[in-house]
Amino acid sequence: MEAGIVGLPNVGKSTLFNALTCSVAAQSANYPFCTIEPNEGIVSVPDDRLKRITEFIVPQKIIPAALKLVDIAGIVKGAAEGEGLGNKFLSHIRQVDAIMQVVRCFEDPDVTHVAGNVDPIADIDTIETELVLADMQTLENALGKAQRSARSGDKEALLRVSVIEKCNAHLESEQPLRTLTLNPAESNAISSYGLMTAKPILYVANVDENDLEGKHPLVEKVRAHAAKSGAGVACVCAKLEAEIAELDEADRAEMLADVGLAEPSLNVIARETYRTLGLQSYFTAGEKEVRAWPFAIGSTAPQAAGVIHSDFEHKFIRAEIYSLADLEEYKSEKEIRAAGKLRAEGKAYIMQDGDICHFLINP
Numbered sequence: 309m310e311a312g313i314v315g316l317p318n319v320g321k322s323t324l325f326n327a328l329t330c331s332v333a334a335q336s337a338n339y340p341f342c343t344i345e346p347n348e349g350i351v352s353v354p355d356d357r358l359k360r361i362t363e364f365i366v367p368q369k370i371i372p373a374a375l376k377l378v379d380i381a382g383i384v385k386g387a388a389e390g391e392g393l394g395n396k397f398l399s400h401i402r403q404v405d406a407i408m409q410v411v412r413c414f415e416d417p418d419v420t421h422v423a424g425n426v427d428p429i430a431d432i433d434t435i436e437t438e439l440v441l442a443d444m445q446t447l448e449n450a451l452g453k454a455q456r457s458a459r460s461g462d463k464e465a466l467l468r469v470s471v472i473e474k475c476n477a478h479l480e481s482e483q484p485l486r487t488l489t490l491n492p493a494e495s496n497a498i499s500s501y502g503l504m505t506a507k508p509i510l511y512v513a514n515v516d517e518n519d520l521e522g523k524h525p526l527v528e529k530v531r532a533h534a535a536k537s538g539a540g541v542a543c544v545c546a547k548l549e550a551e552i553a554e555l556d557e558a559d560r561a562e563m564l565a566d567v568g569l570a571e572p573s574l575n576v577i578a579r580e581t582y583r584t585l586g587l588q589s590y591f592t593a594g595e596k597e598v599r600a601w602p603f604a605i606g607s608t609a610p611q612a613a614g615v616i617h618s619d620f621e622h623k624f625i626r627a628e629i630y631s632l633a634d635l636e637e638y639k640s641e642k643e644i645r646a647a648g649k650l651r652a653e654g655k656a657y658i659m660q661d662g663d664i665c666h667f668l669i670n671p
C-alpha cells in the first residue's frame with residue numbers, strides 16, 4: 309500500500325515526509341520546487357494492540373503494519389498543461405493507492421506561499437482542478453481506444469465506453485471521481501487508468517506551532533470541506549514533528565509533554581491514512597514474531613491470508629482465530645484452546661479488525 313504526498317510547492321511536504329519516515333532523506337528548504345525526484349520511505353502504523361499481545365506472547369520481533377510513502381514534487385495551477393514541473397509529476401500520483409494532500413494553514417511570513425496568501429481551500433481547489441483536468445485527459449485518450457474495440461464487438465470495451473462517459477460527465481461538473489458511485493464491474497472496467505480523483509484522499513492541515521489542535525478558522529474550513537467531499541483530515545505541525553522525530557526516545561517524551569501532545573501527531577496521520585485506505589489489521593502471534601497485517605475491510609479469510617503470501621489465498625484450508633480480549637482473559641493460546649474459545653473459520657469468514665490468527669494451508 310502506497311500513499312503519495314501532494315500539495316502546492318513549499319507547503320511542507322518534504323518536512324512531513326521526513327518526520328513520518330524519521331529520516332532526513334528528503335531535502336526540505338524554504339523555496340518552491342525544492343523536490344524534483346520523488347522520495348520514497350516506509351512508515352509504520354502504530355498500534356498499541358501489538359504491545360498488549362506481547363504481554364502474553366513474548367516474541368523475538370514485533371513488526372507493525374507499514375505503509376509506503378512517496379514525497380512528490382509540488383503541483384501548481386496549469387500542471388495538467390505542463391506548468392511548473394507538469395505532467396511528469398502527475399504520473400507519480402497515478403501510481404499510488406491514496407493521496408495525502410498537505411495544505412498550508414500556518415501563517416509564517418518568512419515562508420514563501422506560491423499563491424501569495426495562506427488560503428487552504430483555494431489551494432485544495434487548485435490541486436483538485438489540476439487532477440480533474442488530468443483525469444479528463446486520461447479518459448479522452450482511453451475513450452478513443454475503447455470505442456474502436458467496442459465497434460469490433462468487444463463487450464468489455466462497450467462497458468468501458470459507458471463508464472468513461474459517466475466519469476467524464478462527473479468531472480465536467482468539477483466533481484472528483486471519489487464522489488461518483490460505481491458498481492464493482494464498472495470500477496473494474498476503469499481500474500487500470502490510475503484516475504487520480506478517484507483515489508481516497510487525506511488532507512493534512514500543516515498548522516502553526518502555536519495551534520497544534522488546529523483551532524484556527526482556516527483549519528475549520530478544511531474540516532468542513534473534507535466532510536463534504538469524502539476526504540479525511542489530520543492536523544499536524546510538520547516542522548515541529550520533524551524536530552521531534554529527530555530526538556531520542558527520552559527527549560521525545562519530554563518534548564511532547566512540553567508542547568502538550570499525548571503522542572506524536574504522526575501516529576494520528578499514520579492511522580488516518582490507514583483508515584482512508586479502508587484498511588484494518590489482523591495479527592499473527594508466535595515466539596518468532598508478533599506482527600500486524602493490513603487487509604482491506606470486508607476481505608474474506610483467504611483474501612486476508614493472501615496478504616502474507618499469495619499462495620496462502622489459493623491453498624487456504626481454514627483459520628484458527630481468537631481475540632485480544634480472550635488472550636487477556638485466558639493468558640495463553642493453550643488456555644484459550646482448552647476453554648473452547650479458539651474458533652475455526654472457513655473460506656467465507658469475513659476477517660475482523662484485531663483477529664489473532666493461524667492459517668492452515670494445503671502443503
Ligand SMILES: Nc1ncnc2c1ncn2[C@@H]1O[C@H](COP(=O)(O)OP(=O)(O)OP(=O)(O)O)[C@@H](O)[C@H]1O
Nearest residue numbers: 317318319320321322323336337340341342343382
Ligand atoms: N508548520 C510549519 N510552520 C512553519 N514553517 C514550516 C511548517 N512546515 C514546514 N515549514 C517550512 O516550510 C518550508 C518548506 O518546506 P518543504 O521543503 O518541506 O516544502 P515542500 O512542500 O516539500 O516544497 P517543494 O514543493 O518545494 O518540494 C521549510 O522552510 C519548512 O521548514
Ligand SMILES: [Mg+2]
Nearest residue numbers: 321322342343
Ligand atoms: Mg519537497
